[in-house]
Amino acid sequence: MGKVYVFDHPLIQHKLTYIRDKNTGTKEFRELVEEVATLMAFEITRDLPLVEVEIETPVSRAKSKIIAGKKLGIIPILRAGIGMVDGILKLIPAAKVGHIGLYRDPETLKPVEYYVKLPTDVEERDFIVVDPMLATGGSAVEAINSLKKRGAKSIKFMCLIAAPEGVEAVQKAHPDVDIYIAALDEKLNDHGYIVPGLGDAGDRLFGTK
Numbered sequence: 001m002g003k004v005y006v007f008d009h010p011l012i013q014h015k016l017t018y019i020r021d022k023n024t025g026t027k028e029f030r031e032l033v034e035e036v037a038t039l040m041a042f043e044i045t046r047d048l049p050l051v052e053v054e055i056e057t058p059v060s061r062a063k064s065k066i067i068a069g070k071k072l073g074i075i076p077i078l079r080a081g082i083g084m085v086d087g088i089l090k091l092i093p094a095a096k097v098g099h100i101g102l103y104r105d106p107e108t109l110k111p112v113e114y115y116v117k118l119p120t121d122v123e124e125r126d127f128i129v130v131d132p133m134l135a136t137g138g139s140a141v142e143a144i145n146s147l148k149k150r151g152a153k154s155i156k157f158m159c160l161i162a163a164p165e166g167v168e169a170v171q172k173a174h175p176d177v178d179i180y181i182a183a184l185d186e187k188l189n190d191h192g193y194i195v196p197g198l199g200d201a202g203d204r205l206f207g208t209k
C-alpha cells in the first residue's frame with residue numbers, strides 16, 4: 001500500500017488558507033500555488049541520494065555532499081497541474097517536464113488520454129505526477145497508468161488538496177505510488193468538488209470560468 005504524507009508545515013498551511021479563500025484573485029492564487037509547490041518540492045526531495053565529493057574551501061580541503069545525479073521528471077496533469085511546475089523547477093531546475101492530458105468520456109465518465117509527451121528515458125527517471133486536486137482519483141490513476149504503460153518504474157503523486165475517495169482510489173490502483181499532499185479534506189460533493197476544497201483549480205489558476 002502506498003504511503004500518504006501530509007506536508008502540514010506552517011508556511012504551507014498559511015498559504016493554503018489564502019489559496020482556498022474565494023476572495024483571492026487569479027494573480028495571487030497562481031503565485032501561492034507556485035510557492036506551495038516549491039515548499040512541497042523541498043519535502044518530497046528529502047530522500048534524494050547524495051554522493052560525497054572533495055572540494056576546496058578558501059580555508060582547507062573538505063569532503064562534502066552533492067545530489068547523486070538522480071534523473072527526475074515532473075508530470076503535470078493538464079491543465080491545472082501546470083500551475084505547480086514552475087514552483088517545483090525552482091528547486092530542481094534540471095528536471096525534465098512531461099505532460100499528460102485527459103478528458104472525461106461523456107458516456108463512460110472515465111478519463112481518456114488525449115495528449116502524452118514524456119521525456120525519452122522514461123524507464124530511468126523518477127517521476128512526480130502533479131495535480132493540485134486529488135478528487136475522485138480518476139485522472140491521477142489514469143495518468144499513472146499512462147506513465148507505467150510507457151515504462152516508468154518510479155512514480156510519486158503530489159497534490160495540494162486530496163479527498164479521501166481520491167487517496168483510496170490511487171492506493172488501490174497503484175499500491176507502489178506514495179501520495180504527497182498539503183491537506184486531506186473532508187469529502188467530495190455531488191458535483192465531484194472537494195469540500196471545503198478551493199473550487200475549480202484550473203479556472204482559478206487561469207482566470208477562466
Ligand code: URA
Nearest residue numbers: 135193194199200201
Ligand atoms: N478539480 C478541481 O479543480 N476542484 C475540485 O474540487 C475537484 C476537482
